[in-house]
Amino acid sequence: MFDGLSDRFRKIIKDIKGHGRLTESNVESALREVRLALLEADVNFTVVKDFVNAVKEKALGKEVLLSVTPGQQFVKLVRDELTHVLGDAAAELTFRGRPTVVMLVGLQGSGKTTTTAKLARLLKSKGRNPFIVPADLARPAAVLQLVKLAQQIKVDCFDVGGRTDARDICSEALRVAKLKGYDTLLVDTAGRLHIDPELMDELKDLKEILSPAEILLVADAMTGQDAVNTAEGFDKAIGLSGVVLTKLDSDARGGAALSMRMTTGKPIKFVGVSEKVDGLEVFHPDRMAGRILGMGDVLTLVEKAQVSMDEKKARELERKIKKDSFTLEDFRDQLQQIKRMGSLDSILSMIPGFSSLKKAKNIKVDEKNIIKIEAIINSMTMKERLNPAILNASRRVRIAKGSGTTVQDVNRLMKQYKQMRQMMKKFKKGGMKSLRNLLPI
Amino acid sequence: MPFSRLKSRLARTHNAIMGGIQAVIGNNTRKDSMESLEEALIRADVGVTTAMEIVDRLKEGFRWDEESLRQRLSDYVYDILKDVEAPLEIPYGTRPFVIMVLGVNGVGKTTTIGKLASRFVTRGKSVLLGAGDTFRSAAIEQLEIWGQRVGCPVVKHSQGGDPGAVAFDAVRSAISRNTDIVLLDTAGRLHTKVNLMEELKKIKRVVSREVPDAPHENLLVVDGSTGQNALNQAKLFNEAVGVTGIVITKLDGTAKGGIIIPIARELKIPIRFIGVGEGVDDLREFHAREFTEALI
Ligand SMILES: Nc1nc2c(ncn2[C@@H]2O[C@H](COP(=O)(O)OP(=O)(O)OP(=O)(O)O)[C@@H](O)[C@H]2O)c(=O)[nH]1
Ligand SMILES: Nc1nc2c(ncn2[C@@H]2O[C@H](COP(=O)(O)OP(=O)(O)O)[C@@H](O)[C@H]2O)c(=O)[nH]1
Ligand SMILES: [Mg+2]
Ligand SMILES: [Mg+2]
Numbered sequence: 083m084f085d086g087l088s089d090r091f092r093k094i095i096k097d098i099k100g101h102g103r104l105t106e107s108n109v110e111s112a113l114r115e116v117r118l119a120l121l122e123a124d125v126n127f128t129v130v131k132d133f134v135n136a137v138k139e140k141a142l143g144k145e146v147l148l149s150v151t152p153g154q155q156f157v158k159l160v161r162d163e164l165t166h167v168l169g170d171a172a173a174e175l176t177f178r179g180r181p182t183v184v185m186l187v188g189l190q191g192s193g194k195t196t197t198t199a200k201l202a203r204l205l206k207s208k209g210r211n212p213f214i215v216p217a218d219l220a221r222p223a224a225v226l227q228l229v230k231l232a233q234q235i236k237v238d239c240f241d242v243g244g245r246t247d248a249r250d251i252c253s254e255a256l257r258v259a260k261l262k263g264y265d266t267l268l269v270d271t272a273g274r275l276h277i278d279p280e281l282m283d284e285l286k287d288l289k290e291i292l293s294p295a296e297i298l299l300v301a302d303a304m305t306g307q308d309a310v311n312t313a314e315g316f317d318k319a320i321g322l323s324g325v326v327l328t329k330l331d332s333d334a335r336g337g338a339a340l341s342m343r344m345t346t347g348k349p350i351k352f353v354g355v356s357e358k359v360d361g362l363e364v365f366h367p368d369r370m371a372g373r374i375l376g377m378g379d380v381l382t383l384v385e386k387a388q389v390s391m392d393e394k395k396a397r398e399l400e401r402k403i404k405k406d407s408f409t410l411e412d413f414r415d416q417l418q419q420i421k422r423m424g425s426l427d428s429i430l431s432m433i434p435g436f437s438s439l440k441k442a443k444n445i446k447v448d449e450k451n452i453i454k455i456e457a458i459i460n461s462m463t464m465k466e467r468l469n470p471a472i473l474n475a476s477r478r479v480r481i482a483k484g485s486g487t488t489v490q491d492v493n494r495l496m497k498q499y500k501q502m503r504q505m506m507k508k509f510k511k512g513g514m515k516s517l518r519n520l521l522p523i
Numbered sequence: 524m525p526f527s528r529l530k531s532r533l534a535r536t537h538n539a540i541m542g543g544i545q546a547v548i549g550n551n552t553r554k555d556s557m558e559s560l561e562e563a564l565i566r567a568d569v570g571v572t573t574a575m576e577i578v579d580r581l582k583e584g585f586r587w588d589e590e591s592l593r594q595r596l597s598d599y600v601y602d603i604l605k606d607v608e609a610p611l612e613i614p615y616g617t618r619p620f621v622i623m624v625l626g627v628n629g630v631g632k633t634t635t636i637g638k639l640a641s642r643f644v645t646r647g648k649s650v651l652l653g654a655g656d657t658f659r660s661a662a663i664e665q666l667e668i669w670g671q672r673v674g675c676p677v678v679k680h681s682q683g684g685d686p687g688a689v690a691f692d693a694v695r696s697a698i699s700r701n702t703d704i705v706l707l708d709t710a711g712r713l714h715t716k717v718n719l720m721e722e723l724k725k726i727k728r729v730v731s732r733e734v735p736d737a738p739h740e741n742l743l744v745v746d747g748s749t750g751q752n753a754l755n756q757a758k759l760f761n762e763a764v765g766v767t768g769i770v771i772t773k774l775d776g777t778a779k780g781g782i783i784i785p786i787a788r789e790l791k792i793p794i795r796f797i798g799v800g801e802g803v804d805d806l807r808e809f810h811a812r813e814f815t816e817a818l819i
Pocket of ligand 4: 656662708
């Protein structure tokens with residue numbers, strides 16, 4: 083699922099090796115693989131064409147440096163170009179006007195309402211004084227959805243009252259905001275198709291009323307080829323200032339990011355990474371490039387791990403590893419940390435080279451296994467978890483019964499646990515470097 | 524449903540593929556023709572691998588004019604889709620017939636439940652809704668509004684409650700009221716989140732303890748504008764709870780919904796309905812012939 087370009091490139095690297103420079107013929111097959119990888123990642127057909135041509139132009143005639151293999155150089159070139167096209171650096175929100183108005187627009191179900199709350203929370207944490215405006219009167223309970231989210235994050239929300247027109251809501255909210263001194267207005271709008279003339283006219287009116295500093299298109303990372311039409315449609319009608327790509331916590335490769343960026347030229351400013359109100363991150367073009375190409379993303383992995391791993395627990399773990407007193411209780415703890423980071427497969431896919439490793443050694447990453455292991459450990463007494471040496475045959479039978487597994491499963495876990503401890507001795511430094519070796523696969 | 528209406532709704536899809544075919548007429552080499560067709564399929568989200576395979580099949584023919592190409596493509600796509608054309612049947616005497624509605628976030632589960640409820644009520648069935656999305660803010664109220672629109676009872680707990688318990692109450696309540704059909708809403712969840720998929724299994728277990736063989740239908744809702752990821756969605760939901768039917772939504776937009784072709788080919792799960800708008804009547808039964816003709 084995530085094998086993507088990493089594996090393809092291993093083959094290409096072999097192909098290009100031996101030539102002194104990148105030529106039409108040796109780069110051709112590599113470009114074909116890039117094209118396929120991008121299409122599989124849902125990058126729009128036309129966009130793929132343009133992108134591949136741009137890469138080709140840059141690649142041809144390039145001297146191959148002696149220090150690196152031509153293959154590596156080509157991989158870097160593709161990734162660099164993709165990063166460049168995606169926007170080089172993270173783009174910031176523009177604050178303009180009093181108050182600064184941010185409008186969130188997009189198709190139905192893309193994540194506008196959730197993102198409105200996430201943005202409000204983020205801005206509040208940066209010392210701003212945001213005001214939330216629910217202007218979606220179409221979807222049942224959409225206003226209530228946002229009112230509840232606003233309460234949850236303790237940000238004020240405009241009281242829609244009996245109003246039945248988004249225009250009324252926006253002009254009144256703007257008046258109230260000026261009066262009460264809110265510095266930022268976050269306006270959630272109803273989901274709509276870019277080909278719906280009536281609803282697009284409504285957006286134009288809202289823009290007229292609000293003179294927003296930002297009009298952000300909220301788009302789903304799982305979107306396919308149609309991303310270009312949506313982005314273009316909204317951009318032509320009301321002029322976007324940026325894009326928020328949601329549901330990046332999925333396993334979608336997210337080619338829509340490139341499609342939208344290349345057709346509108348508008349920067350991707352944020353990404354949504356969870357359903358919860360804290361799941362908003364700044365967009366990193368370099369990471370997105372790696373993801374689209376399926377090349378693994380060490381940075382995100384490290385960051386995710388840092389966020390999810392409880393600081394204190396991590397230090398405690400390191401101490402234990404050093405002291406060689408890592409118990410099954412610690413193991414269970416670690417599994418829970420890993421689970422919090424998202425699916426195991428998606429974590430592993432962020433480790434470069436893992437996809438080929440998986441095949442090479444025929445390792446199957448089985449999430450069910452984690453659940454099983456947890457169940458087994460849960461069925462142990464604390465004494466057993468802290469000192470697994472006491473696990474004799476009858477205790478193992480009891481544990482197997484209690485966890486709905488078999489004695490073989492319990493034995494297997496004990497063997498893995500033993501291996502892990504041995505491995506840990508080699509990784510006395512602990513921390514992330516040893517993560518992969520701690521995984522029960 | 525009037526066929527013309529579906530056809531006009533899907534006319535844009537049609538035009539995209541026709542565009543590909545028209546390009547073929549202008550070309551005179553076989554290779555160019557094939558590439559144009561492949562492009563049209565890829566642009567419809569069929570996926571590059573499946574598109575290449577389908578186009579490869581078109582080589583088996585003599586005639587290269589527009590009509591013949593179109594016919595061969597249409598025939599082949601129809602072959603794939605007719606295997607998954609199987610309308611949802613509610614067997615006589617199965618009461619309550621329990622339908623659990625699943626899918627990733629924001630695809631249209633709750634709306635589809637509203638549309639389905641209306642459809643069943645119109646056909647004289649009694650329907651009960653279970654507000655199983657206890658996670659998302661105001662999801663319960665959203666379903667309640669649909670319940671009011673359609674005129675059927677909604678069993679709910681409060682936000683943050685146990686969805687298994689909601690399912691239990693919904694089914695029990697349906698049994699005691701002798702209700703024909705229960706529609707269970709669930710929170711949107713990504714197919715890759717193990718704990719959330721475990722939660723679905725639990726809901727399913729709870730339901731089956733109360734009514735043998737229930738849920739009778741595990742209906743997966745797929746957003747028609749989704750790209751290749753939809754195949755993973757279908758696979759993983761299927762592995763977790765067994766998907767017995769699929770609904771493809773938002774086909775009123777410019778997206779082509781072509782991802783159903785690889786899904787149909789690989790998983791052979793019946794496609795029950797398509798969603799063509801936000802209104803209560805914007806649900807159509809899936810028909811392979813109509814869909815193919817509207818698509819190609
Ligand atoms: N255009 C269009 N919009 C649709 C269709 N089906 C649903 N929607 C809209 O898509 C949005 C999301 O629909 P919901 O029914 O809330 O989706 P859901 O899957 O229950 O969402 P969550 O519970 O939030 O995961 C709403 O704005 C619906 O009106 C459709 O067929 N066409
Ligand atoms: N997994 C995940 N779900 C999200 C994300 N953003 C929004 N959602 C979910 O997607 C669904 C639709 O979101 P909502 O904000 O109501 O969309 P709207 O219709 O565009 O306003 C809800 O179930 C949200 O919880 C995200 O980044 N990740
Ligand atoms: Mg909304
Ligand atoms: Mg819902």
